[in-house]
Amino acid sequence: MANTQGSGGNIAAPKALSPFINRLPRLLPGETETEYWALFDLLMEDMVPTTNTEWLVLADVVGLFWEIRRFTAWKGAILAVNRTAALESALQQTHPAIIVPGAMPHLIIKARQEAEEWRTDPNKRLVLEARLAAHGYDEETLNAGALIEALVPLATIDRFLSSARSQLNSMLKEVYVRREFADRARKALNDGLKATAPPANQKQIELN
Numbered sequence: 001m002a003n004t005q006g007s008g009g010n011i012a013a014p015k016a017l018s019p020f021i022n023r024l025p026r027l028l029p030g031e032t033e034t035e036y037w038a039l040f041d042l043l044m045e046d047m048v049p050t051t052n053t054e055w056l057v058l059a060d061v062v063g064l065f066w067e068i069r070r071f072t073a074w075k076g077a078i079l080a081v082n083r084t085a086a087l088e089s090a091l092q093q094t095h096p097a098i099i100v101p102g103a104m105p106h107l108i109i110k111a112r113q114e115a116e117e118w119r120t121d122p123n124k125r126l127v128l129e130a131r132l133a134a135h136g137y138d139e140e141t142l143n144a145g146a147l148i149e150a151l152v153p154l155a156t157i158d159r160f161l162s163s164a165r166s167q168l169n170s171m172l173k174e175v176y177v178r179r180e181f182a183d184r185a186r187k188a189l190n191d192g193l194k195a196t197a198p199p200a201n202q203k204q205i206e207l208n
Contacts, residue, residue: 011044013055021059025066039065047175057171064168071161078150078157086145088115091128094135 013021024033040062049055091111097103117124132138147154 011048013049014052017052017055021055023059025063028070031070036062036066054175057175061168061171064164064171067164068161068168071157071164075154075157078153079146082149083142083146084115085149086142087118088112089145089149090132090135090137090142091115091118094131094137 024036027033027036040058043062043065044058047054047058047061049058088108088111091114092098092104092107095107095110097107097110114124114128118128119125132142
């Protein structure tokens with residue numbers, strides 16, 4: 001549950017909104033409730049919601065920031081997974097048996113074994129690196145291969161990120177535009193009242 005003790009004092013959410021505000025998203029492995037509510041409290045201190053609408057917007061803003069964090073982490077994970085796929089592909093293409101007709105099924109299995117040896121056996125890795133280098137493969141080439149392998153899922157994640165950021169910007173803009181308008185309206189009203197109020201020391205004329 002959100003901690004309503006903000007740095008600027010007590011920030012109490014309306015009780016009627018509790019079912020909408022104090023609702024966790026479905027957490028994935030590696031995510032914690034503590035992290036979610038810590039983010040909620042940080043954003044609450046920045047936005048300082050004062051109306052029911054602003055509290056609901058705050059809850060949505062926290063959810064969008066949470067999604068953006070997920071998507072950004074997933075981009076790195078997708079590249080890491082496809083780095084292994086790119087390595088296996090390079091090992092297949094550089095294996096001496098690649099020229100043998102019908103050898104591909106065997107090479108797929110062999111490349112997976114060699115990729116595991118690359119990861120676990122430093123001596124074997126040196127041998128495999130030398131083989132790859134002889135065919136023009138280096139770290140940058142493998143990273144580029146990983147990017148090519150991951151283009152479709154990365155493009156999908158980027159669309160999700162773009163959508164989440166667009167929604168986030170729209171929500172924040174609406175909140176702060178409304179606040180600015182309200183501040184200007186109050187100032188105009190106060191200025192108008194001051195302009196029409198009689199001077200404090202003005203004496204009333206007594207009629208005889």
